[in-house]
Amino acid sequence: MLRLIESKSATIVVVVVLIGIALGAALIADVVARNVADDEIQKMAKAAVPAPPAPQTLADVAAFESSPDEKSWAVLHGDLLTGPGSLYVTSRIVNVLAKHDLPTPLVNAVAADLWTNDSLDALRSVRQMNVAASRYRTAREARVAERTSRLAWLLLAMRTSDVINVIDLTQMDLRAGGDSVGQGMNVNNVDFSGSKLQGGSWKGANITGTIFNGVHLTSRLTCTDCFWKDFLVNGTLVLSNGRWTAP
Amino acid sequence: MDSPRTSAWLIGAVLLIDLAILPWTAHTFDVSVFLAHTDAVFFAHVPPRTSWALGGIMLVVMLLSQFPVLVNVQVWNNLPVRTFLFKLPVFCADLASAAIIRALSGERSAANSWALRYLIDPIVFYVTIFHGQYDALPNMFALAGIGLAIAGRYELAAVALGFGTGTKFYPAAFVPLLTVVAFRHGGVKRALAALGFFAAATAATMLPIVWGKADIFTSELDFYSYGSGGNHVSSSSLWSLVPNAALFPRLEQIVAVGVPLLLAAWELRHRSNARDIARAAMLTAISSFILNPGNHPPLFIWAAGPLVLYAAIADDGLVSLLGIVLSSTAVLIQFCQEDSREYLSLAFGPSPPFAFLRCYAPPVALQFVALVCVVALVAAAFRPSESRRWANVSRNAAGLVALAVFVLFSASIAAGIAAAVPTRGHSTFASMEKNIDTVAIAASRTGTGQCVLSYKAYDAVFFAGNEFAARYANASLGYTLYSPELLTIRGEPTPTKALPSASHNVEIVSINQGLFHITREFDITAKLFPFQIEERMTERPCTLIPGTPLLIYRFDMDAARSALSRSSLADRLKSFARTIETP
Numbered sequence: 001m002l003r004l005i006e007s008k009s010a011t012i013v014v015v016v017v018l019i020g021i022a023l024g025a026a027l028i029a030d031v032v033a034r035n036v037a038d039d040e041i042q043k044m045a046k047a048a049v050p051a052p053p054a055p056q057t058l059a060d061v062a063a064f065e066s067s068p069d070e071k072s073w074a075v076l077h078g079d080l081l082t083g084p085g086s087l088y089v090t091s092r093i094v095n096v097l098a099k100h101d102l103p104t105p106l107v108n109a110v111a112a113d114l115w116t117n118d119s120l121d122a123l124r125s126v127r128q129m130n131v132a133a134s135r136y137r138t139a140r141e142a143r144v145a146e147r148t149s150r151l152a153w154l155l156l157a158m159r160t161s162d163v164i165n166v167i168d169l170t171q172m173d174l175r176a177g178g179d180s181v182g183q184g185m186n187v188n189n190v191d192f193s194g195s196k197l198q199g200g201s202w203k204g205a206n207i208t209g210t211i212f213n214g215v216h217l218t219s220r221l222t223c224t225d226c227f228w229k230d231f232l233v234n235g236t237l238v239l240s241n242g243r244w245t246a247p
Numbered sequence: 248m249d250s251p252r253t254s255a256w257l258i259g260a261v262l263l264i265d266l267a268i269l270p271w272t273a274h275t276f277d278v279s280v281f282l283a284h285t286d287a288v289f290f291a292h293v294p295p296r297t298s299w300a301l302g303g304i305m306l307v308v309m310l311l312s313q314f315p316v317l318v319n320v321q322v323w324n325n326l327p328v329r330t331f332l333f334k335l336p337v338f339c340a341d342l343a344s345a346a347i348i349r350a351l352s353g354e355r356s357a358a359n360s361w362a363l364r365y366l367i368d369p370i371v372f373y374v375t376i377f378h379g380q381y382d383a384l385p386n387m388f389a390l391a392g393i394g395l396a397i398a399g400r401y402e403l404a405a406v407a408l409g410f411g412t413g414t415k416f417y418p419a420a421f422v423p424l425l426t427v428v429a430f431r432h433g434g435v436k437r438a439l440a441a442l443g444f445f446a447a448a449t450a451a452t453m454l455p456i457v458w459g460k461a462d463i464f465t466s467e468l469d470f471y472s473y474g475s476g477g478n479h480v481s482s483s484s485l486w487s488l489v490p491n492a493a494l495f496p497r498l499e500q501i502v503a504v505g506v507p508l509l510l511a512a513w514e515l516r517h518r519s520n521a522r523d524i525a526r527a528a529m530l531t532a533i534s535s536f537i538l539n540p541g542n543h544p545p546l547f548i549w550a551a552g553p554l555v556l557y558a559a560i561a562d563d564g565l566v567s568l569l570g571i572v573l574s575s576t577a578v579l580i581q582f583c584q585e586d587s588r589e590y591l592s593l594a595f596g597p598s599p600p601f602a603f604l605r606c607y608a609p610p611v612a613l614q615f616v617a618l619v620c621v622v623a624l625v626a627a628a629f630r631p632s633e634s635r636r637w638a639n640v641s642r643n644a645a646g647l648v649a650l651a652v653f654v655l656f657s658a659s660i661a662a663g664i665a666a667a668v669p670t671r672g673h674s675t676f677a678s679m680e681k682n683i684d685t686v687a688i689a690a691s692r693t694g695t696g697q698c699v700l701s702y703k704a705y706d707a708v709f710f711a712g713n714e715f716a717a718r719y720a721n722a723s724l725g726y727t728l729y730s731p732e733l734l735t736i737r738g739e740p741t742p743t744k745a746l747p748s749a750s751h752n753v754e755i756v757s758i759n760q761g762l763f764h765i766t767r768e769f770d771i772t773a774k775l776f777p778f779q780i781e782e783r784m785t786e787r788p789c790t791l792i793p794g795t796p797l798l799i800y801r802f803d804m805d806a807a808r809s810a811l812s813r814s815s816l817a818d819r820l821k822s823f824a825r826t827i828e829t830p
Contacts, residue, residue, distance in 0.1 A: 070791065104730035109791035112727055154728055157766045161752050180729070183750030184766065204750065 053086045054079070061092050068096050070106060077109070080117045087121045090114060094125040097151055098133070098144045111151060115158040123167055126152045134173040134196075146176040153177035159186045161206060170194050175218060182223070197221065201236075212242040222247075254359030257650070258345075261366050264657050265376045269334050270327035271664045272590045273379040279593070279679035281381075282329060283804075285313040286680065290320075290808045291716040292822055293709040294829040296456050300467035303452040304414040305381050308336045317819055320812040326593045326674040330379060337375045337383040341366060344383065344552050347390045351397065351521070352559040354638070360646055361559035364567060367653035368555065370574035373581070374548040377590065377660060382545065385415040386552040392421055393528045393556060397521045401429035405441040409448020417549055419449070420504075420535040423511035424527050431518045459830075463705050470760075472500060472541035482610050483580050484542040485618055496540040506534035525557040526628050529566075533621060544584065547577030557628065564641025565627045571649050573620045576613050578656075583610045591663065596672030601663035603655075677805075684802040687725065689757040689794035698789040702782045702798040707758050710802055711778040715822075719807040721772040724796040725755060725765040735785045736774045743769050755797060763797055 053061075057079040064072040076093070096102075097110060114122035126148050133144035152174060156167075163186060171194040182202025191211040199219030206227040221239040225232060228244075237244040287293040288310060295306055312332045316322045322329065345362040352358035365371060375383045388411030395404035404425055411418025422445055430438035457464050473479055473496040480486050486499045510527045519527070532553040536546040551574060558567040583606035591598035633641065686707045690700040710716030724734075724743075734741045746769040753765050775782065782798060790796060811819060 073791075103788065105732075105788050105791045108728035108730055112792045157728060157752075158764060159752075160754060160764060180750060180767065184752040186752055204752075206752075 053089050054083055057083055057086075057089060061089055065092065065096055068100050068102055068106075073106060073110060077113055080113045087118075087125070090118055090121040091125040091128075094122065094129060094148070094151070098126075098129045098148050101143075101147075107151070108154065111154040112158060115155055119155065119158070120165075120167075123152065123155055123169070126155065127169060127172055130172045130174075134171075145173045148172075149174045149176040150178070153181050156185055156187060156190070161186050164188050164209075166191065172196070174198070202226065207237075207244060212239055215239075215242065251356060251359045254363045258359065258363050258366060261363065261653070262342075265338060265366075265372070268376050268657065268660055268664070269338065270331040271594045272377050272660060273326075273330045273333070273593050275589050275592045275675060275679060278330065278333060278379045279676055280683055281309055282313065282333065282676065283680045283683040285310055285316070286323065286804060286808070287684075287709060287716075287802075288826060289313070289317040289819075289823060290323075290804060290811050291710065291719070291802060292713060292826045292829075293716060295827055296460075297709045298707055299456060300464055301456075302385075302412070302414040302416065303456045304410055305384060306456065308384060309333070309381070312336050317823060318816060320808060320819075323808060324674060324677060326676050330593060334375065334379050337379075337381055340383040340387040341371060341375050344387045344390050347387075347394050348552070348556050348559050351394050351525075351556060352562075353521075354562045354642075357559075357562065357639075357642060360642065361555060364558070364646055364649055365551065365555040367649050368551045368574050369571065369649075369652050369656060370545075370548045370577050371551050372653060372656060373574075373578045374545045378545055380545050380548075382415060382548045385411045385418050386548060387411075388414060389418040389421060389528075389532070389549075390552045390556055392418060392425065393525065393553060396421075396425050396428050397524050397560075399432060401425060401433060401437050401441040402444045405444035406448045409445045410452060412445075412449045413452025417535055419445075420507045420531050421528055423508050424514060424524070424531060427511045427514045428519055428524055431515065460705075472539070473497065480540045481542050482584065483544050483546075483577070483614070484540050485537050485614065485621070486540050488611070488614050488618065499538065499540045503534060503538035503540075506538060507531040510534075522557075522561050525553070525560045529553040529557040529628065530625065533624065537617065537621060544577045544581035547574060554624075558642075558645075561628075561632070562638045562642060563627070563633075564638060564643070564645040565630075566624060567642065567645035568648060569620050569624045569627060571645065571652060573617060573624070575652055576617045576620065579607055580610055580613045580617075582606050583608075583613065587663070591667045592675040594674065595667040595670070596674055598667040598670065601659055602666070603659040604663065680804055681801075684804050685755070686800045687755045687757045687763070688798045688800075689759060689761050689763070690790075690796060690798070692789075694785070696789055698785050698787060700782075700784050700786060700796070704758065704780055704798075704800070708778060708780055708800050710800070711780050716802065716807065717776070717778055719803040719810075720778065721770065721801050721803070722775045722778065723768040723770050723772070723799045723801075725751075725763070725768045725799045726790065726796045727764050727766060727792045729767040730788075730790070732790070733787045736771060736782075737784075739774070741771075741774065746770060755799065757794065757797060761794055763794060765797065765799075768799065769796075 057076075060072070060076045060079050064076050066072075080089075093110065093114060097107060102110075111122075130145055130148035130152065133141040133148065135141075149172070152169060152172065157180060167190045170191050172192075173196045174192070175196050175198045177198065181198065181200065182205050184204040185202075186206045187210045188206045189209040192215050193211050193213040194215070196216045197218070199217050199221045202221070202223040204225055204227070205223060207223055208227065208229050217239065222236050223233075223239070223244060224236045225234065226237060226244075227233065236247060238247045239245075284295075284299065287297075288295050295310060299306055312335060313329065315332060316329065345365045348365050349358045349362035352361045371383070374380045388407050392404045392408035392411060395401070395407055405422070408418045408421055408425060422442070425441055425445075426438045429441045478496060480496055480499070484499075486496075510531050514523060514527055517523070529550065532550045536542050536549045539546070551570070554566065554570040554573075557563065558570065582604050586600050587604040588598055588600040590601070632638075686704060688702040688704050688707075690702065693699045693701065704711070710720040729743075732743050734743055748767060748769045750767050751765055755763050755765050757763060778800070786796075811822070814822075
């Protein structure tokens with residue numbers, strides 16, 4: 001009987017201790033969870049206010065501006081991979097690409113990094129520069145418009161198929177871009193209103209929600225086997241008065 | 248539940264529910280990877296050990312489970328049938344585990360209820376019946392090993408643990424305990440004999456897999472334990488509660504290995520009885536996954552068998568109850584890490600998630616619950632024995648809680664399946680298999696201006712040197728952003744403009760887990776034929792986007808399968824025999 005009582009008591013003590021531990025742990029877990037949540041909120045708040053670029057990044061941007069080549073880019077590439085996005089830095093890099101004839105592999109590498117670092121800032125900067133350049137008629141400004149047009153298409157090519165945010169590419173001169181324009185690209189929710197576009201044949205592009213109000217086409221623009229709202233539209237569509245229609 | 252008859256009826260009912268659920272749910276990625284592996288053996292004549300980094304027994308059982316697909320090729324895309332066949336061996340393994348627990352139960356009248364308790368353990372039900380993972384097999388061998396050690400059959404126990412290790416490694420954690428028990432009860436000779444038998448059984452089941460590819464094997468294990476950067480700690484490992492734990496994952500792994508050694512050493516103090524052995528085995532099992540930095544929720548099943556075995560031997564309802572909490576916590580952590588819609592798409596195509604299988608608490612809070620549970624388990628396991636009456640009460644209470652959790656869980660699954668039936672579409676397996684049969688290798692750069700590209704695919708390029716499979720494979724170079732260049736492939740200068748190309752917008756994961764956006768691909772199949780494991784080429788000018796161009800191999804499983812389905816069954820069986828004989 002005594003052993004029974006001892007055994008029962010021991011079990012009760014263990015159970016009480018366990019309940020105590022469980023309650024304690026629940027309290028700790030709650031505090032930790034709240035702290036984690038607070039940290040997340042603080043991080044989000046910090047993210048909402050863009051951090052100023054690091055002094056080293058600014059120095060590396062300056063080096064790239066004065067000598068835009070693979071070597072200076074390799075250094076800046078590291079900064080962009082590790083540091084936060086900054087419209088100021090992005091616009092300076094875009095400015096370099098807009099004003100220099102750089103080797104295509106270098107332009108591609110910079111475009112890929114710009115996209116990874118902050119795609120919306122990159123496209124915003126490209127658009128501003130392109131629109132400003134398009135207003136002038138000088139040969140120099142025409143070259144800027146051409147380079148930024150190529151850059152815009154490169155950035156669009158980087159847009160993955162699941163992205164649906166609205167992109168403003170209105171009033172731009174987007175005639176330069178080469179054979180890859182519209183090939184498998186996701187231009188879902190891209191607004192081309194009032195822009196100048198090269199005609200040609202797009203293929204396999206996602207054209208859901210793309211806006212073409214008042215676009216100026218150099219020639220007929222068609223889209224073959226393109227996607228509309230996740231569905232493949234078999235055959236060829238033609239852009240006419242801002243709308244895709246069957247020929 | 249206390250009556251053996253009632254428990255037996257309940258076991259029958261649970262097994263029927265299990266069998267009814269088996270075909271309809273499975274973890275899409277995990278199960279697809281295994282099914283694609285069997286397809287590669289059956290339809291591409293790929294030697295089974297190619298790209299296999301788990302145990303030999305698991306490989307054999309898995310191939311046997313899918314053998315009907317080789318006999319009737321049309322079954323390949325009938326996913327409910329394939330899933331059922333795939334899970335059947337582990338369902339049987341759980342039955343065997345329940346039988347072992349029943350046989351070793353301390354209180355004979357409660358033997359059936361302990362067997363039932365194992366079968367309705369939330370993590371057992373989740374992993375074997377719902378998810379479709381093969382951990383029930385090593386579990387069965389581990390339980391057999393522990394049971395045989397308790398019975399004094401140390402050599403047989405060692406063979407069982409060897410087979411367990413040859414299935415999925417972790418049963419090796421029980422070997423120190425077995426050695427100590429054999430030493431204390433039978434002397435040095437029996438301890439050494441046990442070690443010898445273990446080594447022989449492990450070698451027999453593992454050497455055919457590991458031989459000649461130990462480096463690939465260890466790098467795979469490294470990846471699963473510490474992530475691609477070697478500094479990852481899983482959010483379901485207890486180490487994730489420690490600040491900066493990701494700095495020392497290898498040290499943490501040493502602790503996970505050290506605990507079983509300490510537990511075994513602790514048993515040197517006396518001639519352990521059944522309860523001592525079962526308790527040490529339970530704690531060994533818990534430490535081997537929960538302190539593993541690469542732990543993930545389904546691995547909590549490693550503890551289920553030894554835990555219920557200890558509870559059955561000690562007739563300990565409190566440990567049983569804590570086990571249910573630990574198992575339920577694991578399942579809850581899983582649904583915080585991954586959406587439950589992952590489980591229906593093989594049978595039903597893209598489907599809505601299960602209404603009740605979702606994240607209910609922050610993972611960190613669940614980790615704390617797991618920690619408290621483990622601490623409580625240790626305390627409970629070392630407390631004095633209870634009275635018979637009290638043991639009955641606590642056992643029944645734990646059994647009822649387990650049954651309630653089982654009913655809730657299985658009802659949630661049944662509701663999810665019922666909701667998916669009306670919207671049933673095409674299985675996602677075909678597209679998953681296409682992805683799995685795509686092998687992308689990131690470029691490694693050397694040479695002047697870093698323009699020499701090296702690609703090493705290890706045995707991931709399973710059609711290299713495989714005459715049959717190579718016919719259905721193609722190779723391409725994938726660029727994130729392309730610019731014209733001159734490639735020199737196998738000494739032959741080739742302008743990329745001259746190659747057939749296609750534009751894409753795809754994300755491809757390379758074999759070292761890098762994610763690449765690919766916008767254009769150039770077909771170089773003709774240039775790389777016959778395929779090799781390693782390739783080197785140069786480019787002028789250099790692509791500057793790191794890792795690109797990717798060398799992408801794709802295998803057209805549909806074409807290979809169609810070709811094979813036209814041959815006779817006898818020819819298919821002959822081809823299969825030749826394939827498994829290939830070293």
